[in-house]
Amino acid sequence: MAFGSVKGFGVTFSHMFRKVITTDYPFKPPVSAPRYHGRHILNRHPDGLEKCIGCELCAWACPADAIYVEGGDNTEEQRFSPGERYASVYQINYARCIFCGLCIEACPTRSLTMSNEYELARDSRQDLIFTKEQLLAPLLPGMEQPPHPMRLGDTEKDYYVGALINPGTSAGAERAPWSETATVDGSGATGDGK
Numbered sequence: 141m142a143f144g145s146v147k148g149f150g151v152t153f154s155h156m157f158r159k160v161i162t163t164d165y166p167f168k169p170p171v172s173a174p175r176y177h178g179r180h181i182l183n184r185h186p187d188g189l190e191k192c193i194g195c196e197l198c199a200w201a202c203p204a205d206a207i208y209v210e211g212g213d214n215t216e217e218q219r220f221s222p223g224e225r226y227a228s229v230y231q232i233n234y235a236r237c238i239f240c241g242l243c244i245e246a247c248p249t250r251s252l253t254m255s256n257e258y259e260l261a262r263d264s265r266q267d268l269i270f271t272k273e274q275l276l277a278p279l280l281p282g283m284e285q286p287p288h289p290m291r292l293g294d295t296e297k298d299y300y301v302g303a304l305i306n307p308g309t310s311a312g313a314e315r316a317p318w319s320e321t322a323t324v325d326g327s328g329a330t331g332d333g334k
């Protein structure tokens with residue numbers, strides 16, 4: 141056998157004993173890094189009201205023009221968020237999004253965060269446009285489906301001050317008894333998900 145062939149088998153054998161880096165996807169999806177930029181979440185306050193106020197700052201910050209927001213007016217009968225405005229329409233187009241996170245930085249209410257979810261492939265471009273209903277965080281125990289009145293205080297300021305308080309503290313519990321079972325951002329995590 142020529143020396144070249146032996147050398148070639150040497151390369152083959154040396155790879156046989158290396159650590160395997162292929163993964164058994166999709167049966168065993170790899171775990172992403174904790175700060176991975178995945179699918180967005182529109183978070184809720186501990187009573188279920190939406191944190192999004194429909195300000196469109198995320199849409200203006202987006203370099204890929206992937207976000208579309210239409211603001212609506214809250215009324216005392218139909219309240220979706222604390223304060224005057226909420227997002228009546230909210231869409232993110234994942235055919236455009238480059239997962240840069242600039243929208244997260246722009247959001248003044250910490251409504252918008254990113255999850256670790258990366259399985260976003262779809263069969264059609266239309267399905268890549270995620271609606272507000274798809275992006276909203278699920279209702280956790282103690283939360284109530286909007287529209288409903290403000291439960292955490294009389295003004296939106298009570299909500300934003302309350303969000304700075306750890307819901308586990310006595311101050312947070314006084315302000316929102318149900319916050320013991322609900323996280324601030326509604327995502328099930330106590331961090332901001334950034």
Ligand code: SF4
Binds near residue numbers: 205244
């Ligand atoms: S992550 Fe970047 S590209 Fe995607 S919606 Fe946000 S700002 Fe736009």
Ligand code: SF4
Binds near residue numbers: 198199249251252
């Ligand atoms: S997600 Fe944040 S930045 Fe975007 S419209 Fe809602 S409140 Fe404004």
